[in-house]
Amino acid sequence: MSFITYLINGISLGSVYAIIALGYTMVYGIAKMLNFAHGDVIMVGGFVAFTAITTLGISPLLSVLISIVICTALGIAIEKIAYKPLRKATPLAVLITAIGVSYFLQNVALLVFGSDTKLFSSVVNVPDLSLAEGQILITGETIVTILACIVIMIVLSLFIKKTKSGQAMLAVSEDKGAAELMGVNVNKTISLTFAIGSGLAAIAGVLLCSAYPTLNPYTGAMPGIKAFVAAVFGGIGSIPGAFIGGILLGVIENLSKAYISSQLSDAIVFSVLIIVLLVKPTGILGKKISEKV
Secondary structure (H helix, E strand, O other), rough: OOOHHHHHHHHHHHHHHHHHHHHHHHHHHHHOOOOHHHHHHHHHHHHHHHHHOOOOOOOOOHHHHHHHHHHHHHHHHHHHHHHHHHHHHHHHHHHHHHHHHHHHHHHHHHHHHHOOOEOOOOOOOOOOEEEEOOOEEEEEHHHHHHHHHHHHHHHHHHHHHOOOHHHHHHHHHHOOOHHHHHHOOOHHHHHHHHHHHHHHHHHHHHHHHHHHHHEEOOHHHHHHHHHHHHHHHHOOOHHHHHHHHHHHHHHHHHHHHHHHHOOOOHHHHHHHHHHHHHHHOOOOOOOOOOOOO
């Protein structure tokens, strides 16, 4: 029974990674940029919800909505200020800028909230579920996190396939120049991508802090890196790939902690990624792209 418990907890953790990875994979798939500041948007989302609940006395549900709105606006601002001028720059310049934005957000959080770790009150008001005569306990946070991940993945897939904006995203991901010639507003589409990714980061931040109730300016750093690993693992640029990669990563990490070593779990996760990329460099659901020389 303990294995089932570890597995469920791994799926829950993986669901958080998957939600974050969806933001990574959308931005890379459409704008061809690696937004390494994405993990710190998670931290901002957590602090916004924390401040709304503890300082302003706002209800948990409303605080989550406020967090999503602020992180969405932050994502658009980051894209406009930091990334838009670098559309035609080298990937290295974009990468260095992303790292700079990441450190900027961390240091602003340090100045505003201090370096002390805050105790985050869960925003989830769902009762725990007990199975097999109490031998398996599934927390309300686990239930909500897994359901939220599934719903987000389905809604996002339908949005991409069924809406005009989603079709514009697909067009821009294939060929920016051709999409612009066909009347697609490339700037608006990329901004929308950053907005959606940052809104998802806010949800992931609140869910992560509810399951693991601590918060500090570095909260989003490691989950952000692991979510990027999940996106690469599943095939960066693929929405189902980000979902599968996140779930697998969470399960591998949790089972490694339970049965091998909690200190070596991160090393095992990254080792599995290396093995997968050696066997299939494009990731699980990634596609090979032929480039004309």
